[in-house]
Amino acid sequence: MKQILVSLCCLIVAVSAHAKLKVVATLPDLASLAREVGGDKIDVGAMAKPTEDSHFVDARPSFVVQLRDADVLIDGGAELEIGWLPPLLQNARNPKIEVGKPGRVQASQGVRLMNVPTSATRAAGDVHAMGNPHFIVDPIIAKTVALHIAQAFSAVDPPNAAAYDANYKKFETTINAKLQEWGTAMLPFKGQNVVAYHDSWVYFGHRFGLNIDTFLEPKPGIPPSPSHLAEVIEKMKTQKIKAIIVEPFHDRKIAEKVASSTGAKVVDFAQYPGALPNTDTYVKLIDTLVARLSAALK
Amino acid sequence: MRNLICAALACGAITGAFAQNAEPQASPPAASTPASTADVEALRQEVQSLKEMVRTLQEQVKAQQPAPEKTNSNAPTLPQNPEEQTAETSSSPAPSPSAPPLFPTTDTAVVSSAPPVNANGTTLFPTSDESVTTTPATVSSSDTGSSLTQPIPIIGGGNNKNYMNISFDSVFALAASSERHLDRLEVGDHDPQQRGFNARNGEIALDGAVDPYFEGFANIVLKLDNNNQTEIELEEAFLQTTGLPYGLQVKAGQFFDAFGRINPTHPHTWEFADSPLVNGRLLGSDGLRGVGAQISWTLPVPWYSQAIFAVQNGRGGTAYSFRNPGDNGVFYGRMTIDRDASALHDMVFVPRIENSFNPSDTQTVLFGASGAFGANDTGPNAHTQIYGADLLYKWKSPRAEGGFPFVKWQTEAMYRRFEAGRGLDNLFPVEEIFRDWGMYSQVLWGFKKGWVVGIRGDYLHMQPSAFTDDETRQSRSRISANLTWYPTEFSKIRLQYNHDFLEENDFLASREADSIFLQFEFILGAHGAHKF
Numbered sequence: 001m002k003q004i005l006v007s008l009c010c011l012i013v014a015v016s017a018h019a020k021l022k023v024v025a026t027l028p029d030l031a032s033l034a035r036e037v038g039g040d041k042i043d044v045g046a047m048a049k050p051t052e053d054s055h056f057v058d059a060r061p062s063f064v065v066q067l068r069d070a071d072v073l074i075d076g077g078a079e080l081e082i083g084w085l086p087p088l089l090q091n092a093r094n095p096k097i098e099v100g101k102p103g104r105v106q107a108s109q110g111v112r113l114m115n116v117p118t119s120a121t122r123a124a125g126d127v128h129a130m131g132n133p134h135f136i137v138d139p140i141i142a143k144t145v146a147l148h149i150a151q152a153f154s155a156v157d158p159p160n161a162a163a164y165d166a167n168y169k170k171f172e173t174t175i176n177a178k179l180q181e182w183g184t185a186m187l188p189f190k191g192q193n194v195v196a197y198h199d200s201w202v203y204f205g206h207r208f209g210l211n212i213d214t215f216l217e218p219k220p221g222i223p224p225s226p227s228h229l230a231e232v233i234e235k236m237k238t239q240k241i242k243a244i245i246v247e248p249f250h251d252r253k254i255a256e257k258v259a260s261s262t263g264a265k266v267v268d269f270a271q272y273p274g275a276l277p278n279t280d281t282y283v284k285l286i287d288t289l290v291a292r293l294s295a296a297l298k
Numbered sequence: 299m300r301n302l303i304c305a306a307l308a309c310g311a312i313t314g315a316f317a318q319n320a321e322p323q324a325s326p327p328a329a330s331t332p333a334s335t336a337d338v339e340a341l342r343q344e345v346q347s348l349k350e351m352v353r354t355l356q357e358q359v360k361a362q363q364p365a366p367e368k369t370n371s372n373a374p375t376l377p378q379n380p381e382e383q384t385a386e387t388s389s390s391p392a393p394s395p396s397a398p399p400l401f402p403t404t405d406t407a408v409v410s411s412a413p414p415v416n417a418n419g420t421t422l423f424p425t426s427d428e429s430v431t432t433t434p435a436t437v438s439s440s441d442t443g444s445s446l447t448q449p450i451p452i453i454g455g456g457n458n459k460n461y462m463n464i465s466f467d468s469v470f471a472l473a474a475s476s477e478r479h480l481d482r483l484e485v486g487d488h489d490p491q492q493r494g495f496n497a498r499n500g501e502i503a504l505d506g507a508v509d510p511y512f513e514g515f516a517n518i519v520l521k522l523d524n525n526n527q528t529e530i531e532l533e534e535a536f537l538q539t540t541g542l543p544y545g546l547q548v549k550a551g552q553f554f555d556a557f558g559r560i561n562p563t564h565p566h567t568w569e570f571a572d573s574p575l576v577n578g579r580l581l582g583s584d585g586l587r588g589v590g591a592q593i594s595w596t597l598p599v600p601w602y603s604q605a606i607f608a609v610q611n612g613r614g615g616t617a618y619s620f621r622n623p624g625d626n627g628v629f630y631g632r633m634t635i636d637r638d639a640s641a642l643h644d645m646v647f648v649p650r651i652e653n654s655f656n657p658s659d660t661q662t663v664l665f666g667a668s669g670a671f672g673a674n675d676t677g678p679n680a681h682t683q684i685y686g687a688d689l690l691y692k693w694k695s696p697r698a699e700g701g702f703p704f705v706k707w708q709t710e711a712m713y714r715r716f717e718a719g720r721g722l723d724n725l726f727p728v729e730e731i732f733r734d735w736g737m738y739s740q741v742l743w744g745f746k747k748g749w750v751v752g753i754r755g756d757y758l759h760m761q762p763s764a765f766t767d768d769e770t771r772q773s774r775s776r777i778s779a780n781l782t783w784y785p786t787e788f789s790k791i792r793l794q795y796n797h798d799f800l801e802e803n804d805f806l807a808s809r810e811a812d813s814i815f816l817q818f819e820f821i822l823g824a825h826g827a828h829k830f
Contacts, residue, residue: 049659049696051696051697052694052695052696052697052698052699053698053699053700053701055700056698056699056700056701056787058662058692058694058701058830059828059829059830060654060656060662060830061602061652061654061662061664061830062601062602062654062655062656062662064596064602065596065600065601065602068545068596083787083828084828087828087829087830090513090538090540091547091596091604091829092596093540093542093545093546093547093596095541110409111408111409112407112408112409114408122786122788125786126786135408138405138408140402140403140404140405140408140409141405141408141409143403143409144409175403176403179401179402179403180401182401183401184401203408206408207405221700221786222786223747223748248697249697249698249699250699251699251747
């Protein structure tokens, strides 16, 4: 009897010692950074699917349960999730993940957002008043976000702080090394113009010296119109633009049509790890993006 | 020597190519290149002569400048508008015989300096104050050529710069119908009420954090009646707790009851231009709402399960089946009594339980059961019980853009037991018990970004009464089809067709009606996110 009790106690201790930090990320890229930093010390789940438009995610009730049980919530923090996260948080009733608590990481903290509009008017389409929120595709920004995540994990789970710190440092070293590789691969195309379906590549373009400022959408979130596409085609011809970036949820047929009348190539891009084949980590995703774009621009 | 300079220039050119934000101080010193002492001496002399030259030039410049405050102009002049400065024109470090990393691995233009890490390996979590220090000034001191347009740091600790969100949402409908009195055919207060144009829902919505303990919400509805007179109502105004433990939440004030799917929502989220028959006839044309309090509890189970319980006064037109005096003091043919809350059971009690699970990654199911129990005004001991069940199924594409494509199926059924008393002073001939029930089922298919096609079937069975000729007690059914275009989530245009069939009873003949509605809507301001 005593033995059973002792072994039971041991089991409980063992279980609680191995209780992993429960992390919820709104977006798969944030989840991927959390995985880099947390390693086997955390369980992490993402709410948005890597292939879907992250502006419009259903506030599924199961997310309420995820948030209720979370030790840490990582969100973009720049109004990307404003259409679906607030009611979930209201319903989750989890004080650990309130803004300002150690269990809440807002990725945009410490990031200087680009394209901050001077005035907020919806006549300009789906403009984010705080600036463009698609910033994780810049590896340098990803490092900072990873650091913030590491700090949050350490604050919430001090016994594993050293592990989080080491994981972060490892990630930082990897990114620094990879940046040389990616930078070299993209160097021949510096200054080139690239067309994107939606304005979500400004940070990527900035990092690798590309001008990704022509879009198939006439305004953010507004579907392409024939007259706007005609303008884009004209521009692509005069500027000899070679690539059109589309994401999994965009209407690829439109991009293909534009490509066929300009001789450009459609490049399948994604902001989120897992959306493209063999991109289950952040580094693999950027590897794929760099490889695909440099192949198209050659 | 020449080789060395060539190498340095080449190195510098590459650095310059990437030099948006390269930090020269980060470059390791060039110690690896072997050089003879003679070479070094030659270099030193050359540098000395260059220094002399610079000094003479400086003096010449000084002599030409009369203004004394410009004497420090030997520093590199800053551009007039740093925001216009591009990455390419900025701060290329001078060619130096160093071997810096080819590609910069840091960029202070996009990220703030990270908070320091303690020597013992533990890290410090940044407080919101620290992130406020990410001012453009700090960054520009280390990075003179910020290449980003108007960088504004994100201040940690909340996205809103205002204390509340304000929005205005207005729904209009152009109606054509074979029924002359559309207000007698349509059952909801926000539904089109007359042929021609209707403005039945102009809604001012306010919400925000009250303090660290409460959130506040208010919905003030303005609508125009058929004579274009403005009616105003405080549709909702309540506060809600934010920090209760054990998954509890309390709400108090004037609010819609969590009965089924449609009742707690506002018209602009409805997928049809009018409300279902069963909602309008059993819960009331205004929906079931009132002043009271509600507690809800998220059950500690691995799936989503929530229990909700509300208590309200249950008085007046917004508690239609309860202590409702009716139009001109008559309800279901009875002269109503003005029944005060003499005991707790005179209030209305609204329990609900809802559960949700995901059959797959792209599918969600939510089902619930609701009840509403209270007294009614047709007699001193008359009571009403309403039971409801609802089901929602939604599929959304894993490659959804703007939330499309999707398929959504929603069904609600309700049963009401209404004890109709003999009214004021027992004037009515008999007491009756009405057992009424009804349901609707609707399928919405968002087939393309911004486009939704929908179909809905409605049925309402009102138990025939031998005494009342009330037209709201006529059994009926309806089929509706519509097509909605959402140019963005802030506007919509909807075309809907309704075919109504009203059944014959002891007093009323059967009839049919066809109606077409063209509904249009706009939303201004901070439009709140939608619940599932």
